[in-house]
Amino acid sequence: MSPSKDAPTPTSNSTAANGTAADLTSAGVAELSYEQAREQLMEVVNKLEAGSSSLEDSLALWERGEALAKRCEEWLEGAKARLDAARTTSES
Numbered sequence: 709m710s711p712s713k714d715a716p717t718p719t720s721n722s723t724a725a726n727g728t729a730a731d732l733t734s735a736g737v738a739e740l741s742y743e744q745a746r747e748q749l750m751e752v753v754n755k756l757e758a759g760s761s762s763l764e765d766s767l768a769l770w771e772r773g774e775a776l777a778k779r780c781e782e783w784l785e786g787a788k789a790r791l792d793a794a795r796t797t798s799e800s
Contacts, residue, residue, distance in 0.1 A: 734775035742783035749776040 737745065752773040755761060761769060 734772065737772075737775045737779050740776075740779055742780060745776045745779040745783070749773055749780060752776065 740748070752769050756766060756769050756773070
């Protein structure tokens with residue numbers, strides 16, 4: 709697994725210098741394909757379900773999961789729009 713797939717976890721003082729925890733946990737999400745975002749979201753869910761993370765790490769994972777879920781939804785909405793457009797075109 710490459711380091712870019714690991715959810716970044718903020719430290720108590722580093723977030724102030726480098727941005728908010730939400731900024732850190734959503735880093736790079738906009739560039740992910742649907743499959744990449746879905747895979748990373750499943751990893752986040754598995755880590756959260758394991759319950760072995762600290763509260764701070766769990767919050768960062770949750771925020772990362774929210775960003776990944778949003779990215780997946782964007783992809784699915786785009787695919788639906790393309791299907792709707794294709795149906796409209798074929799009906800004309």
